[in-house]
Amino acid sequence: MHEIVRNEFRRYYSGLREEDLEVPDMPQREYAFLQFGGEVMIRHMKFVNPSSLKEYIVENTPAHIYHSSAYYQMPEATDMNEKGWLGADLVFDIDSDHIRTECKDRHDRWHCIECGMGGAGFPPESCPHCGMKKIDTRTWICEDCLQVAKNEVIKILDEYLIPDFGVAETDFEVFFSGHRGYHIHVRSKTFRGLSADGRREVADYVRGIGIDIRSHGFREVKSRILVGPDMKDGGWRGRVARALYEFVNRASLEDLKGIVAPGVAKNLFDNKEKFLKSIESDPPYWGSLKGYTLESLEKIAIASIKDLICNIDERVTIDSKRLIRCPNSLHGKSGLRTLRVDYSSIDDFDPLKEAVAFRHGSIRIYVKEAPRVRIGDEELGPIKDKTLEVPLALGLYLICRGAAEPR
Numbered sequence: 001m002h003e004i005v006r007n008e009f010r011r012y013y014s015g016l017r018e019e020d021l022e023v024p025d026m027p028q029r030e031y032a033f034l035q036f037g038g039e040v041m042i043r044h045m046k047f048v049n050p051s052s053l054k055e056y057i058v059e060n061t062p063a064h065i066y067h068s069s070a071y072y073q074m075p076e077a078t079d080m081n082e083k084g085w086l087g088a089d090l091v092f093d094i095d096s097d098h099i100r101t102e103c104k105d106r107h108d109r110w111h112c113i114e115c116g117m118g119g120a121g122f123p124p125e126s127c128p129h130c131g132m133k134k135i136d137t138r139t140w141i142c143e144d145c146l147q148v149a150k151n152e153v154i155k156i157l158d159e160y161l162i163p164d165f166g167v168a169e170t171d172f173e174v175f176f177s178g179h180r181g182y183h184i185h186v187r188s189k190t191f192r193g194l195s196a197d198g199r200r201e202v203a204d205y206v207r208g209i210g211i212d213i214r215s216h217g218f219r220e221v222k223s224r225i226l227v228g229p230d231m232k233d234g235g236w237r238g239r240v241a242r243a244l245y246e247f248v249n250r251a252s253l254e255d256l257k258g259i260v261a262p263g264v265a266k267n268l269f270d271n272k273e274k275f276l277k278s279i280e281s282d283p284p285y286w287g288s289l290k291g292y293t294l295e296s297l298e299k300i301a302i303a304s305i306k307d308l309i310c311n312i313d314e315r316v317t318i319d320s321k322r323l324i325r326c327p328n329s330l331h332g333k334s335g336l337r338t339l340r341v342d343y344s345s346i347d348d349f350d351p352l353k354e355a356v357a358f359r360h361g362s363i364r365i366y367v368k369e370a371p372r373v374r375i376g377d378e379e380l381g382p383i384k385d386k387t388l389e390v391p392l393a394l395g396l397y398l399i400c401r402g403a404a405e406p407r
């Protein structure tokens, strides 16, 4: 990596206040670093306070700084079995790279290393031409994909963690990762001791894995007489009930025909109002329409909960020894900060503005190729094969992304 990036990172770390590097229970965490151009993680470091961490990172200026989600008796032990695991935060990783968004057609490219075929947008799993799985990608982020990632954060917290798991506002922190998405750290003691299996249960729960509506109260009491949960019920019971209600309420005949047999769809559509009223009644009644069965209700339920399922990288949630980005550290692939987000005002949070670490100065760069990019209030591109002077944050961003070089 270019020396200028490292120098700017060092200048940034020198200017940090010690409290910016504070993490709860710091002496029980393992710290890890990736150097510029280095591929080997420097691990098993322990820091007892922010000032010793600051001293280390100013001196060594790593490209990436991580701490463990886990708490250990001896974080500095190099053998994982000797560390003495005491528990771990429950972490959710929302990465816009894993979410199919339309904007990817504008800013992402992929090509097959085997045959050279390529295209725009979300990469295929295997090459459509030669079938090989060696796909190289050039991915970028934009306001739109970061907004989608932010919506996922709000969904996980407002729909699941707060109402269903009883997580209090003081029990979690939200961070912009400094590049493609967000992290949620749940620190309450209730979750600390969860095993990997327990964490998997939580991940599956928010991802709606293995949802079976029959275990949420839907059943046939007599031929074609269906009963089910109340929309006011907690957890997935009420969630499925509300989702079904809303889905049927706004569904067109065509929507319904895409899910159930045409006759059932028509019957349901023609009797929509009556059907919705019976769900609202106390106790709710899930209908006795001709041809309408528990199976058809199940199919509509699966379709209706699609948008309620959370897009998380489940590997991160399951892992009880994960290394995660340190607050206020810089992301070596963007030059942006890992920034704590005030959840009460997350709607107004603009990551591409607030996570900017370099607010002054400019830099002359040669840009190989980049789509439209915004950092702070500055916009550039699409651009190809040009040398120009740009604000420092934007220039470092393009250099860190590998799209530009200092000139």
Ligand SMILES: [Zn+2]
Binding pocket: 112, 113, 114, 115, 116, 117, 127, 128, 129, 130, 131, 132
């Ligand atoms: Zn190919």
Ligand SMILES: [Zn+2]
Binding pocket: 101, 103, 104, 107, 140, 141, 142, 143, 144, 145, 146
């Ligand atoms: Zn995008």
